[in-house]
Amino acid sequence: MSAGFMSELQRLKGLLPPEMQSWVFVEAAASADPALISIEEIGRDEVEIQVDLDQWDQLALDHRNLLFWHEVGRVQNDAVPRDGWEMAALAIGLGGAIGELWVQDGLLLMMAMGLSGFAGYRLYLKNNSEKRLQDAIAADERAISLATRFGYSLPNAYKSLGGALKERVEQTRKKRKRSFYEDRLEALRKSAEKARAEMAQQQGSRQSVTSENVYG
Helix, strand or coil: HHHHHHHHHHHHCCCCCCHCCCCCEEEEEEEEEEEEEEEEECCCCCCEEEECCHHHHHCCHHHHHHHHHHHHHHHCCCCCCCHHHHHHHHHHHHHHEEEHHHHHHHHHHHHHHHHHHHHHHHHHHHHHHHHHHHHHHHHHHHHHHHHCCCCCCCHHHHHHHHHHHHHHHHHCCCCHHHHHHHHHHHHHHHHHHHHHHHHHHHHHHCCCCHHHHHHH
């Protein structure tokens, strides 16, 4: 790994809130076809943010920062993908249910069916597109808050995240994934308008966030 990539990983680690630096790690993505940035739970109380540094290096600094803080926001909101226990629990529950039907133990059958039902519900939530979108929008709000905590003005935080999302829209070929970024961008625009109105009311002016800022 080049010195530039190493220094970028170190820089990103410095963008973690102090209270998260002992259990959230930042590493280069190692898979064959990695996402630009993703999260993986690597232990019971540890999370790793993985970055494809080749793609990452092509982005503007402010765009990198806000996309990174979006992932940090996902961690803060406890929206990190788990180890896939739901699928294992579903298989165990269904297997148990079939076994208990054979031996006709009503209590154990109810427990096995309950485990299957809960695991199935968690799988539904994980794969539900609306839930994924709402989690992403909530993480975007966290990213804005983190940016202001690290010295960004509120207008610049919105502008930087909006520019990053617009760039993701332009570079994404798959229609469903592109629509996902477009929906996030629209939600961010509405949030910026609300923030602008609140700041204008507080300051007696309208010089803060504008909807145009969101689009870079």
